[in-house]
Amino acid sequence: MSDLLDTIRDLAKKTDSKILMVVLDGIGGLPLELNGDTELATAKTPNLDALARESQLGAVELVGAGITPGSGPGHLSLFGYDPLKYVVGRGALSAVGIGVKLGAGDVAVRGNFATLGKDRIVDDRRAGRPSDEKNAEIVGKLRAAIADIDGTPVEIYTESEHRFVVVFRADGGPALGANLSDVDPQATGVQPMTAVAHDDASVKTADLVNAFVTRAEAALQGESQVNGVLFRGYSDVPHFPSFDDAYQLRAACIASYPMYKGLASLVGMDVLTVEGHEDALDGKVQALTDNWSKYDFFYFHVKKTDSTGEDGDFQAKVKKIELFDQLLPQLLALNPDVIAIVGDHSTPSKLATHSWHPVPLLIHSQYGRKDAATRYTEDEALRGSLGLRRGTDVMPLLMANALKLNKYGA
């Protein structure tokens, strides 16, 4: 099956124009009551509104109608990689994002520190979002308790907040399979699940995962809030076509959270250093400004629009949107030839998790047509000239608006 990336590679050409892709993680939302306003519509966003009135708007479904994307597939779609073809587990994204190298046959898995109540019922899938320092303290405890499991080396790393990474090393033995079920139920009020192998190569991995969960809970018995571990997204390291090669671009990633840096690194983007804590918006603007002349594509990631939605905090998400709006003029001052404002999925506070709802897309360039949209909101976007599209349409549209694509065919 011809891959869109192959077609784009044949059409792409180097030019001096610059593309800035801003991903507001989880930006799409829902009104709290029927016919009410979403978080985006509620937010006061004068700068986004002004930009929208001079841009083309539409909406994107990152994987397909009715499908709720994880951040990984959502981003791969935005980068032009069909998420149904290019599959990678969270484990590899997190591991690569924190600089852990995986060898042949190793398996990495994404962990959540969680709060377990009576009968091991999951009370909080994120253990109250502990600090990175608390995370590191817990990782230290687990490293002391679990250096290996029946001779299989086990490595445990802090990612951020409630997130951690475990790597099971093949250590010269048979490759460990990554085809097994999650421990993380991605819900509260139920117990962690028992990992089950879906093929013979993953039987050992499932045994290792279940043994880790048992030993970790024993080691964390004295902890009041961080006393459980949930696993999802097992994977080895995939080899994806290079983003720079497919688009003839020099691409840079500006993100704070390791998983997004891992994803960008997997497709070959340069991951720029961002100073600051948490979502570090000032540090990201600084990194963008300092490196503006060195690249012609920038992926600029904003995380807290997702986290606040996942915490079910409508007003907090509104505030994070308004905070981004306030820094938008600094991005526009760099005068990108093309800027896109988009998200990798919706995370409505009402659902407190990702959802299938299309995400608003804004593209600003000098080659747009008249567009009826007057704001960057879910409803207004669908009045735009771009209509409803797949996430994999975004990069070709940005390349076209940057005059970076030759004509297809004679």
Ligand SMILES: O=C(O)[C@@H](CO)OP(=O)(O)O
């Ligand atoms: O890591 C995260 O920020 C989120 C979304 O990807 O995962 P979780 O719901 O486990 O916090």
